[in-house]
Amino acid sequence: MNLKQLSHMLALSQTTVSRALNGYPEVNEETRRRVIDAAKRHGYRPNPSARRLATGKTGMIGYVLPTGTTVDIDPHFVEFLSGLGDYARSHELDLVLSPADADDQETTYRRIVANRQVDAVYISSPRPADRRVALVSTLGIPFIVHGRSEGLDFDYPYTDIDNEGAFHEAARLLVQLGHRRLALINGDDRETFAIHRERGVRRALAASGLALGEGHVCSLAMTEENGYRAARRLLERSDAPTAIACSSLIMALGVVRAARDLGLTIPGDLSLIAHDDVFPWLKPENFSVPLSTTRSPIRLAGARVAERLAARISGLEEGARGEVWPVDLVVRGSVAGARA
Amino acid sequence: MNLKQLSHMLALSQTTVSRALNGYPEVNEETRRRVIDAAKRHGYRPNPSARRLATGKTGMIGYVLPTGTTVDIDPHFVEFLSGLGDYARSHELDLVLSPADADDQETTYRRIVANRQVDAVYISSPRPADRRVALVSTLGIPFIVHGRSEGLDFDYPYTDIDNEGAFHEAARLLVQLGHRRLALINGDDRETFAIHRERGVRRALAASGLALGEGHVCSLAMTEENGYRAARRLLERSDAPTAIACSSLIMALGVVRAARDLGLTIPGDLSLIAHDDVFPWLKPENFSVPLSTTRSPIRLAGARVAERLAARISGLEEGARGEVWPVDLVVRGSVAGARA
DNA sequence: GAAAAGAACCAAAGCGCTTTGGAAGACTCT
DNA sequence: AGAGTCTTCCAAAGCGCTTTGGTTCTTTTC
Structure with missing residues (x-):
């Protein structure tokens, strides 16, 4: 059923039918009703290919x-x-x-x-x-x-x-809790979100006269494995951090595993905050130690x-x-x- | 730049240009070359809206x-x-x-x-x-x-x-290792893949005169939390399974957590095999105890x-x-x- | 009551492509 | 040389919609 057939059936021009259907004003309300009714009854649906050729709109x-x-x-x-x-x-x-x-x-x-x-x-x-x-x-x-x-x-x-604000708040909390050596396990720092997060952490530390130690910031693809590796590398240093901010829940899984492997307890030996984009299939409250998060549903x-x-x-x-x-x-x- | 302009420029009909471009035989190779060349030089790209209206093909x-x-x-x-x-x-x-x-x-x-x-x-x-x-x-x-x-x-x-085959093999291995009480933590069993997996497990057990115990099969959305809950429920039973087959790596995370919470060791107290669709961000070899899997890259x-x-x-x-x-x-x- | 305005409708021209049904010229065959 | 066959090209008809530029009445305005 195309426009031609429908308009023929209604004894109207294609113009009028098209306009009636698309809500243009220059058509009698009574006519419009008839058209809409007939269109519905015959299941008329304008062909999108034709429409987009004519209008350029694709939907x-x-x-x-x-x-x-x-x-x-x-x-x-x-x-x-x-x-x-x-x-x-x-x-x-x-x-x-x-x-x-x-x-x-x-x-x-x-x-x-x-x-x-x-x-x-x-x-x-x-x-x-x-x-x-x-x-x-x-x-x-x-x-x-x-x-x-x-x-x-x-x-x-x-x-x-507000990635910067989020990580600023997270770091500020950690500092207030007495942490002096923070680390950041970040996502790919060629992306702005990661840059902002690092900036947030640095700003919070600076406010208390602290700074991110050399080598205390990692930038990696956000996988469990990378979280593990980064955490391990950090925690085996002589100046190991006592708190870590982490850019993803998946990486945080790796961080937790690293801590466990090293015999460190959370939060006793290590405080951890991660960013949570809110997945239905992985929730921070279900971590072996419920995970503090900066939370923003990406959905x-x-x-x-x-x-x-x-x-x-x-x-x-x-x-x-x-x-x-x-x-x-x-x-x-x-x-x-x-x-x- | 559309077909009309291009063909006018070449002093050819739209038909010929169209055919030259679409590889139809009835066009001189020399002409075709000219056409293709000109099209490339002027960056001509046929308008897909028009093409799909004419052909019905959308790409x-x-x-x-x-x-x-x-x-x-x-x-x-x-x-x-x-x-x-x-x-x-x-x-x-x-x-x-x-x-x-x-x-x-x-x-x-x-x-x-x-x-x-x-x-x-x-x-x-x-x-x-x-x-x-x-x-x-x-x-x-x-x-x-x-x-x-x-x-x-x-x-x-x-x-x-081969979901059935995969879980058949997994269960068979567990049985051969002496396990008598297996459990299956499955995905949504309204879906065929889950049904096949259960079938595979049952078949393997039946071959040794065993069966899936009452309540030893769970069917849930594949989240970490559901993996945890299911495992807990199973492991706290008096007839707790000594081995679990699990339909997803994410659920397996929950199973591992449940075992840990209950003071059970893997594989000492519990053997675990999960299906791995191969994610870049979560790998079975990186589980605290490297996880046995049935493996098939969904990519x-x-x-x-x-x-x-x-x-x-x-x-x-x-x-x-x-x-x-x-x-x-x-x-x-x-x-x-x-x-x- | 003539002119202007408004309402309701329509024919036809696109949109840019593919494809049908030739047509013109060059070649082959007898 | 005339008929048939290729080869190569073209004009024009779609595809199904929207939109332009009217036309035909009816109503309003002064």
Whole structure:
């Protein structure tokens, strides 16, 4: 059932039927009712391919997915996707993942914009002076950055959490508990979120005349194994930290294992705080010693990004407003006062 | 730059240019070279919206993503996606995720087929008599099932791993080591993979005149917490198992924690084997006691599914061939002979 | 009561591609 | 040389929608 058939059936022109269906004003309400009714009764659904050829609108939002045999997709992605998908569903949007060579995403961005494959895109895991942000911005497609870049000479719309504030608070608490030697087991510090977290820790330490010791900050892919290795390396030093801030729950698993292997107790010998993006399948309160966390459900961020993308597509949102969400510090058993 | 401009520039008809570009035979090789060259030089890329309107081909594969505030996307998804994406990239395919109400995916399947939004779809986490498989089959869109359904009265193409065989082998090993009371901590047993695994365990036990004790099989969402709870419940019974087979590495984390809480050692008091889909961020060899696993990289499955979808789209594959991959049993420190 | 304004509808022109159904010229065959 | 066969190209008809630029009435305005 296409428009032609439907309009013929109603003895109306395609123009009028199309307008009736799309809510244009220049059509009699009585007629509109008839049209809508007939459309529903015959299950008419406008062909999206035809519509997008005519309008350029696709009803899809895009994401360039870096791939490659050596490239691992972050498990956070799935939670973010849950939120994004949930919102997208309620607004009849689909998400298209365009796989790209991790080292050349630019080609893919250009393609999806040139081809008008999506109405908007989002960018995740931004880095300082992120070229993708600059590119997408000049290409003129609506977009939202999940996270922030830095050192770009223009503004852009983003939704981020207060990574610096979160880790500042976490470190401040540890310092107040008497810890003097902190360490940070961070994610990839080419990404802005990691830079912000380190900055937060340093700022908190500096406020008490302290600093992150040489070699007391690690930057690694967020795997259990890397958490273990980093913790081991740190804890076997002569100036081993008495407290660790950790960028992910998965890494924290490794930290806990390292402490156990070394016969250290948490929080007796080591205080630990990790960032929790809130996974349904791994909860900080269920760690052998309940884990203190800086907490921010990444699923909510996904929903928010979808919401803003939808708003930008429909022209309800414009400009370059960035928003930064506060992060909760949730104190559980894994922190304690430093040994005298 | 569109076809009209390009053909005008070359003083050729749109027909010829189109054919030259799409490799049709009825065009002079010299002309073809000219056309291809000019297209490249001017960066001509056919507009996909127009092409899909004309041909019905979209260059996209679809996946219906169940969503909802209470619906959690499996973290396995991300690994599967890595493989799928990697293959899709090399074949210029995009993946479109259509979010759907978890309780009504049918509407979404019908929509994406009726609208010709994708060239093929894949279905994951199938259940016995899965309605999606039946639906997609009657809708007549190319598809591959990742996993298997059961009790359907028709054949369909699928790629699955030998879950039954894997857990059969695992259980057989445990029995050979002298274990008499096994337990199975399984995933959601409404899904076929879980049913197959249970079947494998039962078959291995039956071969030695044993059986899964009443209450010795749990079926839960695969989270750390559920692994812990299930293990605790099992290990506190008077007829506590001396060996556990577990459907996921994440649940196994919980099992290990439960054992520790109860003062049980692995493998001294409890042998443990889990299934490993191979995550980059959590490895069985890094468990406090290296974990024995049935191992099958889900990323490979993703790539294979993409490959078969591409083949079906281009007509290279047809029919209903199902393929079942063997699973490796990797023995590490977490299994030992049963106490006398 | 003529002119202007408004309401409701329509024919047809895109959107940019593929594909059908030729057509013109060059070649082969008898 | 005339008929048939290739080879190579083209004009035009879709694909199914939206949108431009009307037209035809009916209603309002002075």
